[in-house]
Amino acid sequence: MTHHSTDTPQFFLTAPSPCPYLPGQMERKVFTHLVGGRASTLNEVLTQGGFRRSQNIAYRPACETCKACISVRVPVERFRMTKSFRRVIDGNRDVIGTRVEAAPTSEQYSLFRGYLDARHAEGGMADMSVLDYAMMVEDTHVETMLVEYRFRGPDTAFTGQGEGPLIGTALTDVLSDGLSMVYSFYEPDMPDRSLGTMMILDHIARARRMGLPYVYLGYWVKGSRKMGYKARFRPQEHLTGQGWEPAADVE
Template sequence: MTHHPTQSPQFFLTAPSPCPYIDGQYERKVFTHLVGDKAPEMNDLLTQGGFRRSQNIAYRPACETCRGCVSVRILANEFEPSRNMKRVLRRNADLVGAVHDAEPTTEQYSLFRTYLDARHRKGGMSDMTVLDYAMMVEDTHVDTKVIEYRRRGPDTFITGRGEGELIAVALTDRMSDGLSMVYSFYVPDQEDRSLGSFLILDHIARARAAGLPHVYLGYWVAGSRKMAYKIRFGPQEHLGPRGWERHAEPVA
């Protein structure tokens, strides 16, 4: 008998652990590995099905008693910035993002470490070493890029890159139907820039310029202060039992 290798991924389930978003809840995740030539195609299908990527693993919540995590994607072509978002864009007009291959640098890690220590000292990533960071960036089998944001310089119009201090970094996957923001971080002491919002706005602009309809933001949890910012970027779709459905317009 001839045996043909299966193309179907194998899925695994994690043990319960305390939920980082809802007190008193326990989370479980279903996950699979993204490896080989089919990884980009599989990442597209799984992301469209509510999965997120971390290194070469795609995962999604599989909690027994809670369905609080909702996958969110922005409809980039229909997006119109609010007055506050326009102010954010103006405040960051001096920044430019340069796209690089998924290769870690010591400068990136230094900013990553500063960001974690200031914003997520007690989070699950707080003890990541430089090697952990390197794996987060380069352990990918899909089309992943690092976007580095710096201030514009006199040669930016030629080089497409900024100069000086590294202000922000985004780790981003390009898929067939959009951009997926895997992880981003930035200098924590320039709160007036609203850099987290700016990075999302910049990705919306990049998706539109590339003819991609969506920007995937990961999960939103109603009532979670950590996730509240995501709902402001509309129009957007949420993944539910009937598939992707348009969510009510946010208040500007």
């Protein structure tokens, strides 16, 4: 059995593989294991240093010929609410997000499966089974949560919870300086609602209520349609060789 130190993390480098974002590019990742009592502290330090979490692994790009992946976070107090964002909020006033325990359910997996089939049928997660999904949610030593989105019902004003079918879910790590959106998925048959945008806006508002200064959005990749939406949330900070810096407007 392989043992991983919980005091001094070991870092490993993956073999080159085709980049999922930019055609013709090869990607490599550096990664380490998030295990033991110091996992949450390590996850915080690494997230602030541009890493992302997947289950009990923290990773970041380490590509030899490309630096297109840029770590992005939104400073919630300076976030600018545009007319487009207001339309998304107004169009989803009948939806409410509820924080729940990070525990997988069959309803979540059904939504997850439908989302992958509609949006990412050729992606690396396309073959994920219900067990794979359960591990994505549960296999972690850090503080994380799920936010479930449902329509408001007659009792929502009293319970603070939505009713009816699940239409969106976000798996989110809770850090001392912000919320890190690990993975989110939603009902693909409601394109007019812009549910992906709505969930990010909800997390920005949620972080503000929690007194947390940032929402971490992962990587923005210039030239990738998959990641282009992240450029809309402004102002934003990008991680550079000199640390986190205000980003120029990006498209």
